[in-house]
Amino acid sequence: MDRFQDGHHVRLRSRVQRTYLHATDDGESVTLSQPRASMNAAWAVHIYNGVGGDDGDSSDDGDGPYLLLHSAAYGRYLAATDRPARPGHNGLCTELRDYDQPEVEAIKWRAVESGFADEVVLLRHGEGHYLRANGKYLPWNSTGVSVDDNASSMMYWIVEPIPLREAGMPAIPGPLPAHPRFSTIFTSPGRRIRFVRALEDGYYPDEVNTWRQFWFRGRSALSLRGNLAALVVVDGPNIAMCVRAGRYGRLTPLVVDLPDGGYGGTLEIVVFLTGTLGNFTFLRGKAKPSKKVKKNKPAEELIFKEPELGTAAPEASAHEPPPEPAHETPTPTADPPAEQAVDGSENPEVPSPAKTDDPQSVDVEITRTGFAELGRPTMLAKCSAKEELMECCKATTNQLQSEISDLKNRLEAQETET
Structure with a gap:
């Protein structure tokens, strides 16, 4: 469990397939995919210590800790089911589900050492089912993810920590493409x-x-x-x-x-x-x-x-x-370093944000931010959402008017020829 820190984010890469565990765009299932620079490939770590134990803290009831992973894209938790995997895959299905009860066995995992490098683990569910990739001998069927109790090299996962950043939240995507006419x-x-x-x-x-x-x-x-x-x-x-x-x-x-x-x-x-x-x-x-x-x-x-x-x-x-x-990140003024926060020291100094050596090697970003004095206004955009929508509608209207004008010109040309 040392590779999983509560509240941090990680990627899970199949050691055999070399592809990443992804939350699919339907928000309900998981798959293996190549893109690394995607929010769907990032998973937030939630350490759960069983009934009576606070999240992220130790518990004396012996029922923990468990590893819960929820998607950084949609927030739903990685879960195993009792349904058979689809044809061509081994074991049982996996899915994304809500954490809607105090005890949900389907979302509980334990990280087990693999015996290889420190960053390679197995994710065990229940009494002996392990999260695994598929398609070792069928390359065209290599995107499936399931749980199985038969030992296989497809059960090894490389844990890639995603460092925390001080750059603020990522920007929300712009408007989706305009719908076709009618x-x-x-x-x-x-x-x-x-x-x-x-x-x-x-x-x-x-x-x-x-x-x-x-x-x-x-x-x-x-x-x-x-x-x-x-x-x-x-x-x-x-x-x-x-x-x-x-x-x-x-x-x-x-x-x-x-x-x-x-x-x-x-x-x-x-x-x-x-x-x-x-x-x-x-x-x-x-x-x-x-x-x-x-x-x-x-x-x-x-x-x-x-x-x-x-x-x-x-x-x-x-x-x-x-x-x-168009964004301004509030200047951290009283965010103590982690070591001082643990020791409980007072009047900590402001930590410097982590930096990367290569500014071009930019990829997925999981962010956090420090404390800023309340009452300081933060301008995040040059126009409101209403104005953005009006601009989108105006562009669509202009396009329709252009098409109508072009159609009229064609009709006039046809009438002149006849």
Whole structure:
């Protein structure tokens, strides 16, 4: 379990296939794929110590620790099932599912040493099933992922830590391509969005019966942000969205378009105001403050230790995209180094952000940010989501007018020839 630090992110690469474990775009299944520079290839580590044990801490009941992995793209947890794998694959199916009960055996894993290099592990589920790749002898069937109890070299996984960065959240994707003409005749399926606005300290009610909801069609994260901003009466660029995959699931920043699946279902979203303490807290991977904590003592920030770059696999070098010109990252003012946070020392100095030697070797970025003084406005975009949508509609209208004008010219030319 030393390779998995609570709250950090990792990639899992098959030692045989040399491809990465991916959360598929449907948000429901997992597969093996080559792209490394993808949020779908990143997995957040959630250490669970069983009933009675706090997440990330030690427990005396002997029922832990367990390793839970949830997708950095959609927030859902890697799980094993009791359904047979599809033809050509070995063992039982794997999937992505919500963490909606205190005890969900399907999402519990243990990391087992392989006997090879330190970064190579086996992921055991239950009493003897191991996560494995497929397609060793059938190259055209090499994207499947399953669990099996028959020993195989396909069960070895290389753990590639993803270093934490201070560059802020990745930008939300732009508008999706415009729909073809007359597409409104065939309405797209939608899903229920259930949401709540968090307080400035990050607190929000767990029970969804106090949350608001609306019906949303399409997959655009930009459009969803605009709708949520209108409902919470805040400019779109000044909110951050994170998805909660089940009652006990950890929050995951929503910085990709919605999954191409799960239509008719419900997506739970917690809305944070940018520049608040709660926004920085969930970026660190810390659980929200409970009612008891709010009453008895002020909330404290949990500082996670940076992973050591020297122990990462050769392919696991950190990659950081160039900063967006329209974003301003708040200047950290009181974020103590990990060593001082553990020792409980006071008045820590501000740590310097990690740097990469090669600015061109930019790849996936999993981010966190330090604490900034409240009340400092943060400008994240030059225009609101409403203006962005209006520009998109204006471009579509101009295109239609151009096509109509071209059609009229053709008709006039045909009439002249006849």
